Amino acid sequence: MDKEKMININTSLVEEPVFSSFEKDGQEVKEANFTLVKKYGGGKEYTKCSVYGEKSEVVRDFKKGDFIHVFGYFKERAKEDKVFKSFIVKSLNKIENKNKNENNKEEK
Numbered sequence: 001m002d003k004e005k006m007i008n009i010n011t012s013l014v015e016e017p018v019f020s021s022f023e024k025d026g027q028e029v030k031e032a033n034f035t036l037v038k039k040y041g042g043g044k045e046y047t048k049c050s051v052y053g054e055k056s057e058v059v060r061d062f063k064k065g066d067f068i069h070v071f072g073y074f075k076e077r078a079k080e081d082k083v084f085k086s087f088i089v090k091s092l093n094k095i096e097n098k099n100k101n102e103n104n105k106e107e108k
Contacts, residue, residue, distance in 0.1 A: 005073055005074070006071065006072065006073050006090070007071070007072070007073065007074075008069065008070070008071050009036065009038070009047060009069070009070050009071075009087070010067065010068070010069045010095065011036045011037060011038040011047070011067070011068065012036065012037055012038075012039075012065060012066065012067055012068070013034060013035075013036060013062055013063070013064055013065060013066045013067075013068050014034075014035040014036065014037045014046065014064070015034070015035065015064050016034075016062075016063065016064055017032045017033065017034040017059045017060075017062055018032070018033045018034070019031070019032050019033075019056065019059075019060075020033070029052055029053060030052065030053060030054075030056045030057070031050060031051070031052050031056055032050070032051050032056035032059040032060075033048070033049065033050050034048075034049050034059060034062065035047065035048050035049065036049060036068060036070070047087050048085075048086045048087065049070060049072075049086065049087045049088075049089050050086050050087070050088055050089065051088075051089035051092060055089065055090075055091070055092065058092060058093065059092070061094065062094060066094050067094070067095045068092060068093075068094055068095065069092060069093050069094075069095050070087065070089045070091075070092045071089070071090055071091045071092070072087055072088045072089040072090040072091075073087070073088055073090075074086070074087055074088075075087075075088050
């Protein structure tokens with residue numbers, strides 16, 4: 001798939017994000033990688049996500065099980081005889097639990 005097919009995904013974080021960095025054009029680029037899971041019927045669909053630059057800092061607050069919204073596109077790359085598919089995140093945020101929001105309203 002290509003960048004023209006930008007999509008939204010709302011689903012749960014499988015495990016804690018992994019952070020790293022790499023050098024590109026003489027500059028350090030921060031990266032965060034994480035996996036989301038969407039449950040439907042009797043199955044599950046996993047999406048491996050990558051976010052780069054300053055947006056990777058948003059991911060530092062994410063915990064396993066958080067409900068996450070991501071917007072971006074799928075990218076495929078081939079390495080030897082395998083094809084890897086990942087979701088390149090352009091924007092993201094944690095979606096607060098509806099019950100938490102209702103409880104906060106009651107407290108105010």
